[in-house]
Amino acid sequence: MRADRLLSLLLLVQTRGRMTAQELADELEVSVRTVYRDVDALSAAGVPLYADRGPAGGYQLVDGYRTKLTGLTIDQAESLFLVGMPGPAAALGLGTELAATELKLLAALPAELRTRAERMRERFHLDAPGWFREAEQVPHLAAVADAVWNQRRIRARYRRWKAPREVERAWDPLGVVLKAGVWYFVARRADDGEVRAYKVSHLLDVEVLPEQFERPPGFALADYWDGWTRRFEQGLIRGEAHVRISPQGLDRLQHLLGGPAMVQAARENAEPADADGWIRTRIPVEHVRKAHGDFLAVGADVEVLGPPELRALIAHTVAALASVYAEGAPTRSQRI
Incomplete structure (x- = not known):
């Protein structure tokens, strides 16, 4: 010890x-x-x-003194290669450097640790993006990362969701983050000093300016990102649905976008279960249209009790589906 x-x-x-x-x-x-x-x-x-x-x-x-990589435990040596991310490193323009670093590290390790570290790399692989989605195109990621590293201001055109759709601004980029296969950059706006997170894929062009900037005193990227994601998730919740849901329905809800948080809220707000295991509860939702799709995905294992607008929308959709699938009803091709 x-x-x-x-x-x-x-x-x-x-x-x-x-x-x-x-x-x-x-x-x-x-x-x-x-x-x-x-x-x-x-x-x-x-x-x-x-x-x-x-x-x-x-x-x-004393200046010039450097210790060699001795004293690593087996678990520490293995973990060094478990954190390697060749895909993200390549996207940042660091793929060659990462490979060279791994080779130097392997050469510095004792024979036993080198064997175990190589075994770890052969047996574990990190694939960050989610299923059934192509990686976003981020042609300007390397330029942004370089500006972050060298503390250089950037001027860029950015595509956003509200009008005007395209804006041109100057930013002081403070860091880049990979979240669930999506690249973000955290930056301070040059005009008002506000720090926000932006999608790298929404950058239409980037110019790295020669002027350098000073980072905000005490700024920690991980702390900022943790707070920003919490505020972002909380900002999505705009309402609440009252439902009756079965145990199977809770399990299906778990696999939807935001499902774990919805299931946790459902359990925390639940009334005692009935004889069949169904519970009445309240679940936070983003908005009526999003909740409409989520609860339809759960099927007959959930009954929406309110708000009335959401219940009416689901009832309308279910009635329309019933007319389409009713026995003897013509198919769409037959109607055409």
Whole structure:
């Protein structure tokens, strides 16, 4: 356990530069006194760690010192190749670099770990996009990623869902995100400073400008994305449906877009089940038209009780289907 912690301390200082004892203690989840002892142990082992005194001080390594990739556990070595994403890396223009990095990493690993890491890569593969959909065309992804990396402003034409459909704006791109096979870029608008997420596939053209920008202090892409997705999902909910639904209906609901959240809400709002296992409950929905399609997909295992507009729309559709499929009714080709 202590050996792992010593290696972690060394790698932290190597990758981040100067760190205070308190910062190291927070990262390693130990006391400052433990950090002092660990630093002494590393120094005694010949690691050139030294401390700068004062408010801006901290521990750092002698310039030019780099540790080799030793001390990796079997699980850590295997996990390095489990996170490889050749498809997304290629889309970002980094496919060649990723392959070269893997080769260098394999060469640096001991023989036993190298064998296990290669076995992991051979047996597990990540395919991010969903079923029955082609990958979106993102010809400008590499340009956006380059602007993110080099902190350069971009000017672009963007296609959006509301009028005017095409707009031209300048953005400070702060990051790119791959979500369920769809690429997004998070950017700050140059005119008003608002930070939002946009689809990369909606970019019609991109010009990377020579001017650089400063990132917002304390901006963390993962934290922003987590908050943005929660706000986006909550913003889709505009109403509520009252239903009677069977256990089989809940199972079918699970497989629709947004189904897990709908099932969770249905269980939380459910009244006691009747003798057949059906429950009365309330389910959040986006809007009437979307809920109409969702509940029709569940079939006869759900009865919509309200709102009246939704119930009437489903009743109309069911009546129309009944007339089409009624015994003896002419088929469409016969009517033509």
